[in-house]
Amino acid sequence: MFFTYLRRELRRRRKAALVVASGLALGIALVIVVSSVSSGMGKAQDKVLQSLYGLGTDMTVTKAAAAQEEGQAQRPRFRFDAQDSDSDEEQSSDRVMVQGFETLSSSTVSKVGAQDGVSDAVGGLSLQVIKVSGQFTRGQFQQDGGGEQPGGAPGGGTGQPEGRVQGGGADFDVNNYSVYGTDVTKPELGPLTSSKITSGRTFKASETNAEVVVADASYAKEKKLALGDTVTIKGVKYEVIGIATPESGDAAANLYIPLKQAQTLSDSADKVTTIYVKATDSQRIDAVKSAIQKNISGTTVTTSADLAETVSGSLSTASDLATSVGKWLSVVVLAAAFLVAGLLTSSAVSRRVREFGTLKALGWRSGRVTRQVVGEAVVNGLVGGALGIGLGLAGAYAVTAVSPTLQAELGGGSGGMAGPGGGFGGGPARAAAARTLDVALTAPVSVTTIALAVGLAVTGGLVAGAFGGWRASRLRPADALRRVE
Template sequence: MAVFFTCLLGEVRRRGWGVVSLAVGIACGVAVAVVVTAVGTGVERARDGVVASSYGRGTDLTVSGAPGRTVTGAARFAGGQRITVAGRGPLGAGVVAAVAGRSGVAAAAGGLTLRVTPVDGAPHRATASATAGELDGRHGYGGYGGYRGRNGTGDYRVDGVDLTAPALGPLTAATVTDGTGFTRAQADAAVAVVDTGYARRAGLRVGRTLTIGGTDFRVIATVTAAPGAAADVYLPLRQAQRLAGAQDRVTTVYVRTTPGTRAETVRTAIRRGVPGTTVTTAAGLARNVSGSLPVAAGVAEALGRWPAIVAVAAGTVLGASLTRASVGRREAELAELGVLGWPRWRIAAQVAGEAVTGGALGGVLGAALGYGAARLVQAVGPALTARPAGGHTSRVALCAPVGVPLLLAAVALAVGGGLVAGAVGAGRAVRCTG
């Protein structure tokens, strides 16, 4: 065995350029595979982060009003502001409990989304009923009902947070940057948590007061959410309901399924048990995101891992071709080894060992090249845009995460490619010495 490895090492050194050519061929395929896999993973994570920023981490399903549902009652005017319920019409009292009682539901929490708009002058006329589309943020809040915000700006979104289920809802995706977040004891307190971006624009900080609809809310924390976050201000759900005059009503129910339960199964159970609602899975929520990010994610999903597989396969085919050509040039040399008494299996193992060594070197080189290329993509790649339904358009940096498991898998693939190339070369070597 020692003689075999001594001969193998000597042959690798003697055939330096041949081994390097094999290593480079496999390394190119491995590097492409690493970059493609890293970019695909980064795009998928970014899309999932945008979805989580609007619907919360751990949200598997959302329940909202049926399409075309109307919002009952006029917009409320108080303190020089117009307060409207955003999105589809609010769901009635008891819907959260009804959803929570469905089979496969681990937890459910309600949420109420409002749009607050400063107004000029006295109202001309309040409309008694409005369709969901008229109140949806995608159709604009500024001009509804004969009002307009000052200079067309100043409106913001408020999310009512169900403090009886703090582990669900949009606020779970935010990170507290200053102050302390909500507690269960503040379920009916006049307190607010404000997004850092809105806090800068409005000149707010922890301890200051934000007035909404004539009610003063003390800011207890500022938070930073993932890109695409929809809300500017978070209030306890009861306070949001009181502002909108929609006691015991919610616009969205956030649902977490029990482990091992298919979301589609739970979706069917909710639709049957709670009629007149729209139930959307996490995949459906992702489809509601617009911009270049979902387009990139769709391309990544459509291609899957095929580009990586093709790149590794191409590198392996190139390595096999180089190994086979090398054996063809060494036929006389290999024949001499047979004359000296080397058995065929030993000659084949010698050739295969050289190819595996080249594959291992190619794996290390390809992993290093792939890691560097992924870092370059992350540094200079274009920013992608994303906008959840009813949320803000944001720019998401293109990331390409490369972890140790991916690098180890790349090296393993390269060694596998070396084995395939070695098997091809060994087969020809055996025929040459037969």
């Protein structure tokens, strides 16, 4: 009887039911789109942070930057040996510097790894190489005319020829690139993990001090490097064994070499610039950060959340818009849809006074009438939910299909000291902090979002049913039957 009466009443009042369902559908669709776009923003931000950290890294530990007095800033210096005066041979000099000039002892890696909540820790050394190459050209002495003067000395009586030097000079090229020393025994951590080896291979665990190098794909293309070629750094030739292509953002460095080789090149034995840390549980990151800062003095700990605060540009603007305006708009529209659905249902009950009065006169109790009204409202809510899910999925698909490009500008807010080449001290995570990355926005719809939509649909139906049921329960048969429509 319940379902028969329910079906008949919904068929009789199709237009009113459609209006209620459409209002709920609009609110639910907006919630789905906003939730999906917010999820897409989070994934886009994760891509940006992965380009700085590497996959699996929860935080980095660097040396706290010390205040420098005026005139104490380190600057690169180049010296060239004297050559034969008749030689115009090309001269070259490499200056290998620790990026930011701030290092930690390698023993700090073990101390960090021993902290409670740390799953693994690995050290790395970020270097900046400035290569100056070119040649000096000897000038030619040109004697002035004028013949010999008294005393047999040309041009005067000093005994020295008069004239000037013409031509000559110097022509030098400056090449600036980054090198990262990675711990080859732990390939699962560090910035190289955010790149995929697209040609050749990565390092072997046995190549802790081998003269091998993995080149970033963009740098290899620029310098026309291929597998088997050699790259010379400070007189040492390194064989190219692999080409790495970043999976998101830019590469952390142009070249990757074993950590010991990087330490030797920069005269930084047993030193690292960055310690990459993986926590045992993502929920304990803040606690691990506090423990490291408390137990290991002179260090700066930077988490993904800290770096996320430095992200600006259109990605940050869109994220703030989706988080604040979008979510509040969803709440307002949804509340309005619930209210309208409730008022329309209550109004429909008012127009059915004689019907409910007759049913009560025939023996229907107030509870049964209320259940009938609530049942109709819940069905309207479920219909609205189905329409809303369809509209929401269409909106999310449209965002993903268009895939608008957002820019993420990464400022140097992580506390690093300005280093050579415009980078930031403390390793690739900070060296990359001056970049602008393009990220494609998507709007993935999760099962949780669909479940939320269904829950909202049922809630909307119950809210509308509560309005109508309360009104229906207050009807008295005698008053209802006296009313003439």
